[in-house]
Amino acid sequence: MPSLVIIKTGDAFPEVVEQHGDFEQLFIQQLREALPDGMTLSVWDARESTPTASPASLAGVVITGSHSMVSEAPPWSEALKPWLKQALADDVPMLGVCYGHQLMAAAFDGVSDYHPAGRESGTHRVRLTQAGQQDPLFSQLPVSFPAHLTHAQSVMQLPHKATVLAHNSHDAHQALRYGPRQWSVQFHPEFTAPVMRAYLERQRAALRDQGEDPDALISGVHDTPEASGLLRRFLAFV
Known part of the structure; x- marks a missing residue:
């Protein structure tokens, strides 16, 4: 029986796991x-x-987020890179999210590292590029849509053959395509509004330290049905 595999790369905060799931x-x-x-x-x-x-034996692959950092090269993360390269060569459908996004880019010879502008957290708008508007997975989205985000690192240098599908004022590489059925996104289509609020509550001190207003970010959280719909649309390619 064909299997869609979720590759787990980390755990959510304990209070998130308890209230909403890992x-x-x-x-x-x-x-x-x-x-x-x-x-x-x-x-x-x-x-x-x-x-x-x-x-090649799998129907598809989804790679989760993590509190680890790709640039710090955890051994388990480095060990996954050759497998991801083979999955790309085999045209296995893949969708990387947050850490998964950064790991895929790094595995395919890009560079992921700390963003010089600091952390991006909260519900923020993401905008499709021209390529994104024509992409088979992203083309059903509006040109601009809200998404949940929480990350300190980003894809800082694109892999040679990657196509940028979405961006915003913080991050030029919010969504990428690497092959016919291989994508990754910096934002979290799996997050609900309560999960996003829980992350912001945990990050209050870090956000204040970089000059942001945690209360304003929390009050700005709302549902992101367009971003969440990407997960279900991805199933059409597996």
């Missing part, structure tokens, strides 16, 4: 009802072992 559970909640007949969902924790199955 990263992989947030994805499962969004994907389960739209899963094609005969397809299963499974979870691999990349921190425990590198996937052993051939990428």
Whole structure:
């Protein structure tokens, strides 16, 4: 039976896990009802072992976020890079999110590192590029749409063949495509508004330190149905 694999690269904050579920559970909640007949969902924790199955044996791959940093090169993260390269070569459908976005870019010879402008957190608007407006996954989105974001690192240098599909004033690389069915996004389509608020509550001190108003960011959180819809539309490509 074909399997869509969620590669888990980290854990959410304990209070988020307790109230809303861990990263992989947030994805499962969004994907389960739209899963094609005969397809299963499974979870691999990349921190425990590198996937052993051939990428070509899978229906597709989703890579979660993490509180780790790609530039710090955790051994488990580095070990995953050759597997991701093989998945790209095998044209396996992939969607990387946040850490997954940065890891895919780094695996395909780009550079992910700390953003010089600091952290981006909250519900912010993202804008499609011309390529994004014509992309098979993104073309159904409005040109500008809100998305939940929380990241200190970004894709700072594109892989050679990557196409930029979305950007905003903070980050020039909010969404990328690497091949016919391989995408990654800096924003969190799996987050709900309560999860985003919980992240902002935890980040109050860090946000104040960089001159932002946590209360204003929290009050600005709202649902992001366009961004969340990407997960279900991705299933059309697996």
